[in-house]
Amino acid sequence: MRDIPGAWRRTAAGAGLIGADGSTHPTIFAEMSALAAETGAINLGQGFPDEDGPAEVLEAARAAIAAGANQYPPGRGIRDLLEAVAEHQARFYGLHPDPAREVLVTAGATEALAATLLALVDGPEDEVVVFEPYYDSYAAVAALAGARLVTVPLRWPDFQPDLDELRRAVGDRTRAILVNDPHNPTGAVFSAEVRDEIVRLAERHDAVIVTDEVYEHLVFDGPHVPIATLPGAWDRTLTISSGGKTFSTTGWKIGWVSGPADLVDAVLAVKQFLTYVNGSAFQPAIAVGLRLGDGFFRGIADTLRAKRDLLGDGLRSAGFEVSTPAGSYFTVADARALGATDAGEFCRDLPRRAGVVAIPLTAFATPGRRSEYATLVRFAACKRADVLAEAAARLAAARDGEINPPGA
Incomplete structure (x- = not known):
């Protein structure tokens, strides 16, 4: 080879x-x-x-195609979807990202994760902490970025991390703590203690928190709590989600990143050389979905x-x-x-x-x-x-x- x-x-x-x-x-x-x-x-x-998925969302895609939304959309995403993501974050979580500077549309959450880690990681001295078992693309993207993957085990039957093991995993070489919550493949939702400790450790070691929240609306006991809502977390957190799981449109590959403008700009700098843009007719349809009723x-x-x-x-x-x-x-x-x-x-x-x-x-x-x-x-x-x-x-x-x- x-x-x-x-x-x-x-x-x-x-x-x-x-x-x-x-x-x-x-x-x-x-x-x-x-x-x-x-x-x-x-x-x-x-x-x-x-x-x-919902008929309103599917029909919005058909209407967008008929209306001519078939060429490149703007690099950050169409304005209506950027605004819909910002509205969604405010409506469900009390977060208020600026749609023009703090939201970026991507080709699904997978591209968002790839662009984010490629933007954050400088080389083999950097470490990315993940919870294991993990979605397989995490290791692949960390490897592509040249980072060392450090894992924190989740164990049967509750799949909650041991806080001492988490503390040992995060250090001064940690560039990013990647948090998938709700978690694939285990179905775990992390406890408040775990979320708080992630933020504390990120602050202590000056790490960025990257969250994969594609299952945010599929929490069965109580509301989803994004890490970005915790005290001190917003300035160092990039929140990633997508429309695929929420609206049963996994083939459309419409995702997004939200967070501080400087971090989102860094992700955009990489993303523009990956897919550049995508899903012109699907972006307005996902905007319709994000505005559906409670x-x-x-x-x-x-x-x-x-x-x-x-x-x-x-x-x-x-x-x-x-x-x-x-x-x-x-x-x-x-x-x-x-x-x-x-x-x-x-x-x-x-x-x-x-x-x-x-x-x-x-x-x-x-x-x-x-x-x-x-x-x-x-x-x-x-x-x-x-x-x-x-x-x-x-x-x-x-x-x-x-x-x-x-x-x-």
């Missing part, structure tokens, strides 16, 4: 795409989705909905809470031990009682044995910590209720003598 550029190689290694022998392989999501297609299994692996936002949380409970009950009936998530699309279950010793093998075998696809939690962990998650599996609840019920029935039917480790 000597001919592969170093940046690509670092990124692929960070994402777990290069094996010990130097060979490349697809992500676990591509692999499991291919298994679902091959076997006809129900795909509860990848986190995308199987229903469209009933819509309560409704999506209520709907997903019911799906969470339906999935959780089905998993328990099938013999799994379940960690009940406080937010997000995802439920983590322990397959140890079903004979699993390796979550990867278990998930690769599950489509043929039970007709259901899931993702091993080890796919979200560094090699040295995968043993801590060896029997844990992530299921996505963002599917139709009838699909979840069918998946639960298949798992329950396969429980006796069929969901077993290979060779059993």
